[in-house]
Amino acid sequence: MIADKKYSEEELVMLLKSKNEQAFAYLYDNYSAAINGVIFRMVDNVELAEDVLQETFVKIWNNLSNYDPLKGRLFTWMINIAKNLTIDTMRSKGFKKQQKVSQDENAVVNLRDENFGADRFDAMGIRKQLANLKPEQRTIIDMAYFSGYTQDEISKEMQLPLGTVKTRMRSAIIELRKMLQYE
Amino acid sequence: MEINEIISSGLLELYVLGETSAEETLLVQTMAAEHPQIADEIAAIEMAMESYAQAHAIKPSTQVKEKLFAQLNINSSSTNDAKVFSLAETPKKSSIGYWKMAAAAAVVLFVGSAVFNGVMYNKYNTVSNNLANVQNQLKQASKDNDEMASNIRVVQNKNTDYVKLAGLPAAPDAVAKIYWIKNTDEVYIDPSNLPTAPDGKQYQLWAIVDGKPVDGGMIDKSKTSIQKMRSFGKAEAFAVTLEPVGGNPTPKGDMYVMGKL
Numbered sequence: 383m384i385a386d387k388k389y390s391e392e393e394l395v396m397l398l399k400s401k402n403e404q405a406f407a408y409l410y411d412n413y414s415a416a417i418n419g420v421i422f423r424m425v426d427n428v429e430l431a432e433d434v435l436q437e438t439f440v441k442i443w444n445n446l447s448n449y450d451p452l453k454g455r456l457f458t459w460m461i462n463i464a465k466n467l468t469i470d471t472m473r474s475k476g477f478k479k480q481q482k483v484s485q486d487e488n489a490v491v492n493l494r495d496e497n498f499g500a501d502r503f504d505a506m507g508i509r510k511q512l513a514n515l516k517p518e519q520r521t522i523i524d525m526a527y528f529s530g531y532t533q534d535e536i537s538k539e540m541q542l543p544l545g546t547v548k549t550r551m552r553s554a555i556i557e558l559r560k561m562l563q564y565e
Numbered sequence: 566m567e568i569n570e571i572i573s574s575g576l577l578e579l580y581v582l583g584e585t586s587a588e589e590t591l592l593v594q595t596m597a598a599e600h601p602q603i604a605d606e607i608a609a610i611e612m613a614m615e616s617y618a619q620a621h622a623i624k625p626s627t628q629v630k631e632k633l634f635a636q637l638n639i640n641s642s643s644t645n646d647a648k649v650f651s652l653a654e655t656p657k658k659s660s661i662g663y664w665k666m667a668a669a670a671a672v673v674l675f676v677g678s679a680v681f682n683g684v685m686y687n688k689y690n691t692v693s694n695n696l697a698n699v700q701n702q703l704k705q706a707s708k709d710n711d712e713m714a715s716n717i718r719v720v721q722n723k724n725t726d727y728v729k730l731a732g733l734p735a736a737p738d739a740v741a742k743i744y745w746i747k748n749t750d751e752v753y754i755d756p757s758n759l760p761t762a763p764d765g766k767q768y769q770l771w772a773i774v775d776g777k778p779v780d781g782g783m784i785d786k787s788k789t790s791i792q793k794m795r796s797f798g799k800a801e802a803f804a805v806t807l808e809p810v811g812g813n814p815t816p817k818g819d820m821y822v823m824g825k826l
Contacts, residue, residue, distance in 0.1 A: 416618040419623040423621070432626060436629050452597075457615045465583060526579075527582060527618070558614075
């Protein structure tokens, strides 16, 4: 096996759509941790998160033919599958959505860096930068991204008009993009 | 909706977060397909969120992968062992080590490519010059060949009269030859055994017709082989004088060779 093989997104998508098992293993190795991180923050339970993660990848494998690159990046598609499955699971188990992230921030940062995988991806560096986000910006991103709140739910939870939720979401993500230089 | 209005509305962020209604989703997808600006904006949001997720990654236990691949009944060996990084692009500022390496590699590649281009460009120039040289040589050879063929035609023509013009005191060793094709009245001279004309001077051919010299044309210095001169109809003798470039209406310079018919 050639170590360190890296695919471009186009190559990866093409291989995955042709049910290439190696590409799928690559996909799992490179994205399971990021997806698991999102699921875990929604369910706050390691075993349950991993069950949902497994289910997510089964769904990814079985639904690759439905993925349309024109509608968004592969990761966006995968993370939305993960979030929908997580929400379904939580509903079926009678969970209530919790705004988990803000409280467990320290716990997450204290996880060994190995958990974040990346030597190529400087997760630590990003996390340091994320500390510069204003708390309200961070909260709104986390509520939507990590807690699966809809915009209506965020509006109610934060007691903000829907329009404000949208503009605040945008300015928070713009701030994030500035930090990551995706402008 | 205006493009900028869509971009600034926050709708694209919600789309990436999977928080848009079915109609909103369709609207965004339609707009993105029509306007690259919107598609680019969506991609930038997606990459930011992807980096955000990667920054919060939590590695699942190894059993998950085993169970997953057993469930799907596929081989779990990948080319890459549990490394997390973005698909096509990783963030520029955040993964400094990686990007430094990438930038260094890019610089090395660029410099290498520039050097390679330089070398190849020089080679190209050399080859190109060589080709031009060979083409010129071929052209010259082909021209020489044509000339030779035409010379032979003149010399071998059965209607050709040959007159040898012998050296005079100005140049006792000089010789010129006249080939006169009688039936077509074409006059050729072979000046190859005349001394080289000095700068500013040129040989001029004369035909002596009824005792008077008639201009037979200037001998082209650049040609060493047989060249065509003027026709005369009749002539008693031929002579060559050295005149200023362009010649004289009547011979004024030294006479080098002369021959009678």
